[in-house]
Amino acid sequence: MTSPVRIYGDTRSGNCLKVKWTADHLAIPYEWHDVDVLKGETRTEDFLAINPAGQVPCLERPDGRILAQSNAIIFHLARDSKLVPQDDFDQAKMLEWMFWEQYSHEPFIAVRRFRRAFLNLADDEINPDLMAKGRRALGVMEMRLLSRDFIVGDGLTLADIALVAYTRVADEGGFDLDEFLGVRAWIARVENELEIDPDEGRVNPLA
Template identity: 45%
Template sequence: MYKVYGDVISGNCYKVKLALHLLDKPYEWLPIDILKGETQSEEFLAKNPNGKIPVLELEDGTTLWESNAILNYLADGSDLLLSEPRLRTQVLQWQFFEQYSHEPYVAVARFIKLYQGMPAERQEEFELCQVRGHKAFKVMEQQLKRTPYLVGDQYSIADIALYAYTHVADEGGFDISGYPAINEWLARVASHPRHVTMRG
């Protein structure tokens, strides 16, 4: 059985949890408290020398880290990872977009507000995250006006990657009511029969 080291309200950890549920793969969840420095312990650093969650531990004791890399591993050979080379590359395209143009702003704003309680010294950074987060949402909105999922007609790990922080964007101070295609997509993703909520 897989072991997942993570924080239940972390979007990056939720990606792994959601994928495991969609793929109907059993796992054990091992909670890690990042605010208490548990990712910096000697034991944890032996699993991920980068000191971050999530970490997926395989049955042989080896570990994988970086949420989107874990998604690719779990989804390999399934319907969640498209096999046609051009479409598979588009999945990667959206995963890179999530890590460079979405997560650094949407997730960071949420961390500042939800985890840290909006400290005054991070207010300026929070405001910048709002601007750049909305830029990312506009890119997603354009695509989702054209296709039901981020890569055409099929739900994939590209959707999992971007759903994770988008569906809780309000916890980072974002109002996404002005993005109708994104909101329809959020409902579409959540309607999957094996969907599981972040805190569920």
């Protein structure tokens, strides 16, 4: 891509930060267009003309075509890079974890974080299933990371980027990451690879 792509997103959203981090890591030029979800900016007539689903992130290519859904976008951006394994099985395994992230991880960890950190709900006002299922997801990751540094293969892939986005701020949803030491070490490893400031995207900066 020679001309900059446009990325529409909210920097408090892990799904949006996935796209930013992927583009930054691969030195892909882009124009960032901030869209404040909490102010209802995804529901304006202008934004709905870009993405009728009213969701961020979305990417606008130089040819005007629009792509939505964070994991589809990062796969599009990284398709010819080292972030996508060349081995067919490893590539499928990467996609497996990216699908799992959106179905069995983000709906619990990210949603509980949103309700606790953005809506300021007390723990007893939040569906307890979110904590139970979020802890289960972190446990699955912990088991995966017991004997490896990254989720798939020997190096950083899109699976790591997809999963680190909300895992790294899970504490803002009330999850105790000290119970998942393998996950904590992996977060630090991925943040280092992507050169992420540990406070980026957090509601409450680390002490």
